[in-house]
Amino acid sequence: MVMMSGADILLESLKRLGVDTIFGYPGGAVLPLYDRFPAHPEIHHVLVRHEQAAGHAADGYARASGRLGVALATSGPGATNLVTAITNAQMDSVPTLFITGNVIRALIGRDGFQEADITGITMPTVKHNYLVMQAQDIARTIAEAAYLATTGRKGAVHVDIPKDVFIEQAEFEWPEHVSVRGYRIPGKADAESVREAAAIINAAERPVIFAGHGIIQADAAEELRRFAERGGIPILNTLLGLGGIPQDHALSYGMMGMHGSYWANHTASAADVIIALGMRMDDRAMGRFADMNPTAKIVHVDIDPAEHGKNLFTLCPVVGDVKHVLPQLTDAIEKRSHVEWIRWIDTLRSEHRHSMMVPPGNELTTQFAVSKIAEFAGHEAIFTTGVGQHQMWAAQFMDISRPRQFITSGGLGTMGFEVPAAMGAQAACRDRQVWTICGDGGFQMTFQEIATMVDERLPVKMAIMNNGFLGMVRQWQELFHNDNYVSVAMSQPDFVKIAEAYGIRGIRVSDQSQVEDAIREAAADPGPVILDFQVTTEENVWPMVPSGAALKETIEGPQRVTR
Amino acid sequence: MSTNRHTVSALVEDRPGVLNRVSSLFRRRGFNIESLAVGTTEEPGISRMTIVVEGPPSIADQVQKQLDKLIDVVTVETLNEDESVVRELALIKVACRPDQRREILDVVDIFRGSVVDVSTTTVIIQLTAAADTLNALIENLRPYGIREMVRTGRIALARGPRTTATHQHETEEERRFHQEIGRLPEGELPFSSK
Ligand SMILES: Cc1ncc(C[n+]2csc(CCOP(=O)(O)OP(=O)(O)O)c2C)c(N)n1
Ligand SMILES: [Mg+2]
Numbered sequence: 001m002v003m004m005s006g007a008d009i010l011l012e013s014l015k016r017l018g019v020d021t022i023f024g025y026p027g028g029a030v031l032p033l034y035d036r037f038p039a040h041p042e043i044h045h046v047l048v049r050h051e052q053a054a055g056h057a058a059d060g061y062a063r064a065s066g067r068l069g070v071a072l073a074t075s076g077p078g079a080t081n082l083v084t085a086i087t088n089a090q091m092d093s094v095p096t097l098f099i100t101g102n103v104i105r106a107l108i109g110r111d112g113f114q115e116a117d118i119t120g121i122t123m124p125t126v127k128h129n130y131l132v133m134q135a136q137d138i139a140r141t142i143a144e145a146a147y148l149a150t151t152g153r154k155g156a157v158h159v160d161i162p163k164d165v166f167i168e169q170a171e172f173e174w175p176e177h178v179s180v181r182g183y184r185i186p187g188k189a190d191a192e193s194v195r196e197a198a199a200i201i202n203a204a205e206r207p208v209i210f211a212g213h214g215i216i217q218a219d220a221a222e223e224l225r226r227f228a229e230r231g232g233i234p235i236l237n238t239l240l241g242l243g244g245i246p247q248d249h250a251l252s253y254g255m256m257g258m259h260g261s262y263w264a265n266h267t268a269s270a271a272d273v274i275i276a277l278g279m280r281m282d283d284r285a286m287g288r289f290a291d292m293n294p295t296a297k298i299v300h301v302d303i304d305p306a307e308h309g310k311n312l313f314t315l316c317p318v319v320g321d322v323k324h325v326l327p328q329l330t331d332a333i334e335k336r337s338h339v340e341w342i343r344w345i346d347t348l349r350s351e352h353r354h355s356m357m358v359p360p361g362n363e364l365t366t367q368f369a370v371s372k373i374a375e376f377a378g379h380e381a382i383f384t385t386g387v388g389q390h391q392m393w394a395a396q397f398m399d400i401s402r403p404r405q406f407i408t409s410g411g412l413g414t415m416g417f418e419v420p421a422a423m424g425a426q427a428a429c430r431d432r433q434v435w436t437i438c439g440d441g442g443f444q445m446t447f448q449e450i451a452t453m454v455d456e457r458l459p460v461k462m463a464i465m466n467n468g469f470l471g472m473v474r475q476w477q478e479l480f481h482n483d484n485y486v487s488v489a490m491s492q493p494d495f496v497k498i499a500e501a502y503g504i505r506g507i508r509v510s511d512q513s514q515v516e517d518a519i520r521e522a523a524a525d526p527g528p529v530i531l532d533f534q535v536t537t538e539e540n541v542w543p544m545v546p547s548g549a550a551l552k553e554t555i556e557g558p559q560r561v562t563r
Numbered sequence: 564m565s566t567n568r569h570t571v572s573a574l575v576e577d578r579p580g581v582l583n584r585v586s587s588l589f590r591r592r593g594f595n596i597e598s599l600a601v602g603t604t605e606e607p608g609i610s611r612m613t614i615v616v617e618g619p620p621s622i623a624d625q626v627q628k629q630l631d632k633l634i635d636v637v638t639v640e641t642l643n644e645d646e647s648v649v650r651e652l653a654l655i656k657v658a659c660r661p662d663q664r665r666e667i668l669d670v671v672d673i674f675r676g677s678v679v680d681v682s683t684t685t686v687i688i689q690l691t692a693a694a695d696t697l698n699a700l701i702e703n704l705r706p707y708g709i710r711e712m713v714r715t716g717r718i719a720l721a722r723g724p725r726t727t728a729t730h731q732h733e734t735e736e737e738r739r740f741h742q743e744i745g746r747l748p749e750g751e752l753p754f755s756s757k
Contacts, residue, residue: 017752123584124591128634131580143752148634177750182576182637185749306628309621 006135007036007166010099013142015042016174019070021061021427022046023054027074028114029101032166046427046456049448051078053420055085055098056446060424062094063407064382064432066219068150069096069424075103076114079160080121084414087125090156091411092240093217095149097142097157098122104164105133119160127155133162135170140178147178152185153304154217186303189320189328197275197299197316198332204273204297206341207233210256210285213240213410214278214303214322216403221245223326224277230330232337233275234345236264238285239395240410241278246401253345254356257285258545259392262352262554265545267345269293269552276300278322281311282411291550301325355543355556356396364512366393366465369533373435373463374398376519379405381433382425386418386442388472390465392541394437416445419462423449426458433461433523440466440492450502453528461522463531464495467539475540495532502528510534568597569623570642570649570719571614574604574727576635584633585612594618594626598651598716609637611727613718640727642719649719652691654679655701658708659686667707674700685710 004012010033014022023046026034037045048054051073058069069089073082079100089096103112119131128148130141138161145157189197201207215224221244228235228251235245236256245252256264265287268274274296279285281300286292289311299316300308308317318325358367370393374383383398384407385391391408400406407425409417422436443464453460465471474488499506505525509518509532522529542557575581582601589596597615604611616626623641630639642649659667660683667686671678676690690700694717701709721727738749 119580120583123580124587147750147752176752178752179750180634183634304632306625306632308628309624 002172003169004172005032005036005166006138006161006168006170007033008039009135009138009170009172010142010161010166011036011040011043012172013139013174014070015040017068017142017146019068020044022070022072023048023057023061023424024072025051025054025074025078027078027101029075029078029103029163030072030166032163033072033101045072046452048420048452050446051081052085052416053423053446053449053452055082055096056088056414056417056420057424057427057449058096058098059085059089059092059094059417060384060407060421061428062089062096062424063421064404064425065428066404067095067428068146069094070099071096072099073101074114075101075118075163076116079116079118083121083125084412086122086156086158088409088412088414088417090125090127092409093154093213094156095154097145097149097159100158100160101166102131102160102162105162106164108162119158122158125156126158127153129158129160131160132165135165135168138165138170139173140175143175144178144180148180148183152183186305186320188324189301189318193316193318194325194328194332197301197318197329200273200297200299200316201231201233201275201329202334205338206271207231207273207275207338208267208271209233209235210238210268210274210276210279211235211241211244212238212277212279215241215244218278218303218321218323219403220278220323220326221403223323223330225249227326227330227333230335231333232335232342234267234342236260236268238279238282238410239408242395242400243403243405247399248401253349255395256551258287258547259396259541259543260545260551260554261349261356262543262556263345263348265543265551265554266348269550270344271296274298276302277326278302280304280307283311286311287545287551287553288548291552293551301329352556358397359539362512363536364510364515364534365539366390366467366533366535367397367539368512369463369465369509369515369535370394370437371397371399372515373437373519376516376523377433377435381405381435382407382422382429384408384418384422384425384434384436386437386439387413387415388439388442388470389467389475389539389541390437390439390471392472393465415439415442418442419446419460420449422460422462423453423456423458426453426460427456435461435463438462438464439471440464440468441470441490443495444493447498450498450504450528450530454502454504458528459526460528461531462528463533465535466492466495466532467535467537468492469537471539472541474538478538478540480546495530499530504528504530506530506532508532508534567617567619569616569618569620569626570644570647570717571616571623571626571630571639572642572719572727573612573614573630573639574637575610575612576637577603577608577610578635581610581635584635585614585630588629588633592625592629594622598714600716600718602718613716615717638727642721646723647719647721649693649717650691651694651697651715651717652689653697653701653712653714655688655690655704655712656685656710657688657704658684658710660684663707667704670700670703674703676700
């Protein structure tokens with residue numbers, strides 16, 4: 001019988017799970033845990049500068065590697081600082097484990113110093129959470145938490161542990177098998193729904209695939225390609241689905257949704273059969289639900305049955321993991337090529353390509369900057385983004401072609417995600433180049449993490465798209481509030497001096513001609529680098545489906561609508 | 564015909580917070596709960612929640628699926644009213660002078676209720692019945708003056724030998740398939756080391 005403290009049991013359990021990195025921040029309630037870190041050198045603790053960043057870093061780590069991301073915070077303010085990151089990870093189904101300390105058991109419920117009812121707070125935003133009241137429960141709870149986070153529809157799991165439970169001695173007993181009654185992991189689809197889906201797909205004249213984040217989460221890009229090629233079915237990606245199919249694949253037609261291409265949105269609207277794969281019919285991807293192609297037959301494959309029929313009527317719901325279901329469907333469908341349909345889409349694309357091009361001229365635009373970064377960094381690099389215009393331009397122009405290449409906050413749309421997520425991605429993939437495309441607004445929410453990156457030697461390249469505005473909000477004020485700019489213009493600090501203050505290289509780029517050299521210089525630098533791209537200030541993202549409009553009401557741009 | 568009322572029966576882990584999880588889910592998703600009753604079952608550690616929700620059939624479907632997603636919910640089913648026994652218990656305190664007792668007892672008898680408490684000015688009536696019957700009794704008692712009342716909310720069980728389906732585990736074939744493609748078989752820990 002091995003007796004250990006709760007702290008040792010926790011760290012021992014994490015080691016059993018193969019966790020090698022924890023992003024965290026200490027405080028009173030987790031002191032007994034920090035006390036034991038030196039005794040477990042296999043686990044590397046990354047000291048961040050703000051708990052939100054610890055959470056986003058764990059999220060970026062998980063998205064880049066496919067492995068469980070782990071973040072740790074103390075009770076009260078430490079725990080509440082994690083809430084945005086927890087919600088962000090859960091919204092995008094990222095396998096993450098959040099651990100918090102709490103006040104000692106005897107003080108729970110008495111509003112003690114730094115007590116927050118954090119399990120109450122996170123309850124609606126997690127896949128599951130636990131309050132562990134005895135050291136002897138820690139191992140089983142951590143095993144179960146990791147199991148839930150990384151299986152089925154992945155997600156955020158939170159474990160709260162009172163301070164004295166870290167100190168309590170208990171027997172360490174590692175469960176080799178987890179059993180959670182009430183939790184079932186869908187795998188293959190049942191034969192009946194596969195037959196039904198195949199019949200609908202075989203009868204289709206204008207089929208289209210909506211490929212979502214599930215393809216990437218399930219590592220099913222190869223299965224997607226085979227399925228689409230057999231059925232001759234064009235593929236559209238959601239924002240988070242980018243990377244599920246290479247952009248240059250013959251059946252790949254890029255991103256759909258609010259800032260998707262004209263041809264993608266019209267293809268979605270003109271199809272007679274929609275095959276939605278690992279996506280949740282989000283309003284940003286679908287436009288106005290009632291008019292998202294009401295006559296199309298929808299086959300929806302998802303691991304989470306609650307997504308079927310949640311937002312749109314689904315004729316043929318298929319419950320299962322796309323990794324399993326796609327080979328089943330590939331076997332069940334007939335080989336097709338849909339020549340006329342594809343020709344129709346190709347024509348549409350060549351007629352409308354202009355609305356998805358880097359603007360001509362020699363001004364320094366975000367579109368130009370991000371496409372150059374993509375060109376130089378290549379498909380092996382990892383890109384993260386913040387939220388706003390730069391995010392949409394990154395999605396449109398960075399030629400995302402590999403799963404896990406593009407890391408962005410889709411569901412929650414969290415500004416400030418870019419820098420810490422890149423830090424986490426770099427910690428997970430030290431041999432890859434990691435670029436973060438930052439908004440000048442979002443960068444200022446979390447750039448304190450440069451200090452962490454310096455300490456940890458994480459050479460993230462931070463490309464700030466400095467437009468002097470909360471650009472996306474400014475765009476909406478311009479288009480939908482009669483140019484009434486309120487609280488969107490920002491005076492900026494000198495970003496190059498910020499770089500200097502952290503002892504890293506800072507490069508200002510104010511002209512197109514400087515872009516390539518700046519990117520090369522940044523890539524060659526062994527440390528983190530800030531690039532301050534002084535881009536055009538009042539550019540708008542096109543095409544656009546105004547909020548509340550249907551996909552087929554895509555507007556290509558002010559100067560282009562009247563063409 | 565289906566009314567816009569659906570009876571959802573869930574077997575849940577008897578753990579602290581489970582009621583909170585369920586009610587938080589209903590609030591967050593804007594589902595309208597008409598009643599919610601919780602009690603123990605034949606199995607230690609498992610409680611049954613009977614939830615009556617209002618809304619179109621698509622809502623009932625979402626309620627069931629969203630509930631099923633909660634880890635502490637073991638199984639859920641939506642009960643078909645025609646194939647279930649549905650009951651509710653009410654305690655009704657009615658104003659009653661001694662000279663009115665006979666008359667009120669007659670009403671209670673018709674509904675096969677019982678009087679469980681008497682004072683000089685009130686009686687408490689207990690009735691277990693379907694909701695419609697309860698409503699009818701209440702209407703008949705209203706003229707005397709209802710002083711206070713409590714209802715348990717509906718509870719229900721499927722008629723006949725059928726029980727709320729229990730958790731189905733991975734089949735052997737699924738397990739092999741999982742292993743073949745490098746997926747985790749059910750219950751296996753992620754990147755588990757020795
Ligand atoms: C934490 C948070 N606060 C507010 C918003 C609302 N919001 C969406 S985009 C945006 C502007 C982002 O500005 P910036 O980071 O400079 O990016 P840009 O749009 O200019 O490229 C804002 C404020 C948000 N998404 N996240
Ligand atoms: Mg900006």
